[in-house]
Amino acid sequence: MNHHTYITGRMIRMGRLSGKVVIITGAAMGQGAEEAKLFANEGAQIVATDLQTEALEAVVKEITDNGGEAIAVKHNVASEEDWANVVAQAIQHFGKINVLVNNAGITTDKNLENFDLGSWNKIIEINLTGSVLGMKLVAPEMKKVGGGSIVNISSVAGLVAMSRTNGYSASKGALTLVSKTAAVELAADKIRVNSVHPGVIMTPMVAAAVTEKMMAGLKMMTPLPRMGEPKDIAYGVLYLASDESSFVTGSELVIDGGWTAQ
Template sequence: MKRLQNKVAIVTGAAGGIGAAIAAVFAAEGAKVILTDLLEATLNETAEAIRETGGDVCPLAQDVSSEQQWQHVTQKAVQRYGKLNILVNNAGIASPFNVEEETVERWDKVQAVNSRGVFLGMKYAVPEIRKAGGGSIINISSIFGIIGAGGEAAYHASKGAVRLLTKTTAIDLAKDFIRVNSIHPGMIETPMTEHKLTNPAGLEAAKQITPWPRLGKPTDIAYGALYLASDESSFVTGSELVIDGGWVAH
């Protein structure tokens, strides 16, 4: 049997990169997947590509910082597929400035997407996952929610918030058989990191600090998410799954 047979999942930030890879792997393993993103045209292309491989997916445009849109997405998932078992809070943005350079407006936008979006996703998904008898919530943080690297102050702060929000929610929801875990990617080749990795100096720096002899791929994160979404991780909650090629082992 496929590892997510008869499961229904929501994956945010699924137009490309890590989110698209998670959605594709989940669908291949039997899940019915609601894909969301602000990039509606690209999201529809991703959904169609998954359908061509036999996946059952539904793309929805969503701003994860909007409470009203979270209500709509969770309602749509249940209306279309009858239940909700899995939530992957993947949508995120970055800002390349340190504390002195950052503006209040950019700071608030990063927190709204990366932190408030995770809070709202859980707030509205939890009642439906509870009705389904339990399930799994996977919050995509970052190694920069565990360690600092200089710069990107707003991003680091938001991902640190995701890390601890995950842990305290895991404690609250254990009684309901709802597992809540975070994934902490290292340097993954995605549209978000493209500006760094197309710069020769940035690419070399990423390779130097990653012990594994290649950088990460979106599928590396997707298979970690698959484990946490599946019943194989039935005793795993409040944990941090670091997928970084050894970066934080330094």
Template structure:
């Protein structure tokens, strides 16, 4: 049996990138999946793919900032599959504006999607998980939630999600609901990566001690662990998936700079 046998999982932002990778992996591991996104066409294609492979999957167009739509998603999961055991708050957006350039509409939109959305998801999923016998919530933050980032709204939202995760871990512990956050670095094959500024991905690769960008499947594997019973004593944790960037990216770059200076390669 799969690692998520008989579990029901909701994954937001599932139409592509990390969300789609999580959906495919969860389905292969036996979960029934409720996939949500604003991009309904991509979701329908993914649901068809999973069903053809023998999986149980349904899709819902879903704005994570709309509380009423969260209620509808929970009702859909309960009516179709009988409950909810896993929630992956994967949906996100980015504004790419520094503090001096931040427009308030971009600020509010980023905070609404990246922070308020997961808040609403946890608010409505946790009671359903309690009725379902417990569960696991995984919030997708970022390395921008562990260190500085040159995007004011994105950084604030991801630091906020990190703190909110820990609060939820304590609040829902008695319900048998675990809550953890993951913090990806530069991940290739995502909308964020494709739409990044020239040089962004390469700079991220060079700054990471592992000297490469990550892949959506590498994030999905960590999310699978947190969703499964294998992580039954893990709650309130934050896991960086960043090739060592937050552990020692500065040290790595400093050592390379030191060696180049000593060799006379730069002055």
């Protein structure tokens, strides 16, 4: 349950992220949208970013209509210039940055024989380079406020083999180790870096990438008798973003219904 207080007529949300400014990429739908709404409900001020501006604005409107604080910023995560703008917008509107959630990502269903350089480069740029750029540009702002938390959304495909996901697996596997490296490099500045590894979660990206037959097969492979939902990931990310995980860095949080335990 959230607690609220009123200061000079303005409602202040008191929750697990009270007083924290959070950047969430890929916030227009799926996991990113769920994280943005949950974090705002827990007291955070949200900088929501995405290229899909109409859907992003709808998420921000839902947050503000419910009494939360959020802004929408159009953002190509593969652009360092765009990242600089996101950081500038966060500082301009909220004065600081405490948390970064690198959620934006794309996938592919091409196997090795159908590999093409164009799709490979695009996946690496968005899933891996985009997250690295975010960490590079946000870390100096976190140092100014005495630390922070960076959560990189990887995948079970970054831990174990999955067919027809060569570029995706490469990007997510690399992000896993980049997260560990950043965690070690930034630890002295009290900046924590962790990766989250969702299994098959019912997001728009997943729905578009798999057939009904494939989905039935994936469900059978998951020990818990249901598919994952975006909120399952959002609550895990919330823990890593909050001070509750103040001694957790360089770790991998797997949220997959037991899939990789088999």
